[in-house]
Ligand SMILES: Nc1ncnc2c1ncn2[C@@H]1O[C@H](COP(=O)(O)OP(=O)(O)OP(=O)(O)O)[C@@H](O)[C@H]1O
């Protein structure tokens with residue numbers, strides 16, 4: 237099979253085969269190996285049969301790597317959550333800012349994942365720093381199963397561990413207090429049992445180049461030490477600023493206000509294995525930790541194209557001070573960016589983080605790359621059921637900056653109130669988005685031209701004009717017909733008032749668009765006949781009772797009929813539903 241499987245679901249053989257009513261509106265979405273459970277979830281024949289009736293309409297038997305499998309065709313249309321939102325709130329009430337949830341032990345069951353999906357999770361993030369690949373595989377399969385079974389459209393992102401110096405053992409299961417003046421040994425050597433005041437780091441070369449007098453900062457300021465003696469590769473350090481040592485605390489060394497670089501590669505051997513794992517599980521995004529330059533991003537993208545996994549999007553995480561000097565090149569090289577404020581705060585002074593966030597968000601918008609704001613948005617909700625007022629202000633600011641997406645980390649992964657935290661993001665973004673619209677606070681970017689070829693420049697100008705028109709005419713929705721999502725993304729870049737319904741016949745495009753501001757991706761069959769595409773998709777929305785006669789849509793397309801010259805077929809029109 238050339239492409240990675242879009243989903244890997246396990247089910248009993250023969251069940252879907254009992255319903256061979258071949259629906260013409262259906263798309264082949266993936267291949268199903270036949271085993272007895274679905275991502276660890278037993279699925280008995282009866283249950284699947286009813287599912288088969290509702291969502292899975294036709295099957296064809298195929299063989300994949302010796303496994304007897306079925307191709308499954310799934311109903312086309314809008315995902316269940318967007319559909320519900322549209323019914324309840326109307327076109328203008330649809331949330332534009334996308335939500336990413338980190339999946340951890342507190343939310344990895346099928347039930348919890350379903351609740352997060354229902355609560356508006358657009359992308360599930362798996363941090364490869366934690367847990368086993370088997371654990372991650374089960375989670376990915378559960379998400380893909382839920383997408384299929386319940387009609388969700390949740391994309392999967394893996395986040396690489398990357399190379400960073402951190403604590404692996406400090407002798408206690410939780411946090412330890414470092415008192416002022418106490419003396420500790422930092423080592424990379426393994427030792428049996430526990431030794432008081434001894435901290436083991438993950439990387440053997442962690443003390444290379446470090447000198448007596450250097451400052452060792454824990455987690456960007458949780459505690460600080462002065463290096464008082466070098467003993468081979470071990471360091472004796474005296475606590476100068478008391479505080480807490482967490483189990484995976486990050487270590488950074490400073491001299492004369494400058495960070496000492498450890499020169500570790502952005503992707504470690506383990507990261508490459510995790511990337512292969514992601515490829516084989518058919519993930520949609522790879523978030524690359526500790527990116528320092530554009531070359532590392534290009535390198536990974538090249539690697540993915542050699543694996544025929546070009547459709548996997550590479551997101552560069554901005555979390556090192558070095559990356560800040562090369563922001564434009566990094567953003568240009570990547571398919572999107574994450575402002576990873578957690579580790580960023582280890583390498584740059586905390587007071588700089590808000591301006592870095594704004595700058596990165598601005599560059600991403602200029603260069604038309606989706607941007608995620610991550611870490612500590614609702615940190616207090618890991619423990620408490622309500623956010624602090626300051627956290628709500630922080631979330632509001634990210635929405636005001638028109639970031640594409642916001643991310644939960646520990647709040648969902650290990651927190652007590654993950655679903656509630658997600659609903660806070662949901663409510664705060666809806667409120668701020670509608671306020672921005674009503675107050676007309678939309679600040680149009682002085683956008684530089686992106687495209688070089690005439691074709692690309694035409695697309696760009698059509699989208700810029702389309703959004704101006706949509707806002708001025710007050711249309712209810714924008715419909716865009718797109719193969720690879722370019723025009724959907726160019727429309728999103730202009731942050732229009734109405735939602736953007738992106739109709740595509742490419743499932744990878746659909747899953748990538750989940751991260752883009754204001755875009756609701758739909759998987760449909762598309763033909764060379766644009767009139768027929770429009771009629772069919774309007775019918776689809778109308779039939780499901782989601783649009784009514786008199787609703788006005790603005791229509792844009794980047795589809796090129798087979799054998800035609802691209803530029804001739806880009807189009808823009810306004811249509812009232814009759
Ligand atoms: N799969 C998992 N298994 C166990 N714990 C997890 C998992 N994912 C996250 N966690 C827990 O949730 C906390 C926050 O998660 P997150 O992945 O955002 O960490 P982070 O340190 O901010 O990210 P990064 O390592 O990419 O900088 C982690 O410290 C960890 O305790």
Ligand SMILES: CC(=O)C(=O)O
Pocket residue numbers: 525553555575576577578579580610611645
């Ligand atoms: C998300 C992440 O990697 C960080 O904030 O450091």
Ligand SMILES: [K+]
Pocket residue numbers: 363364365395396397398525
């Ligand atoms: K990570």
Ligand SMILES: [Mg+2]
Pocket residue numbers: 525555576578579580
């Ligand atoms: Mg990080």
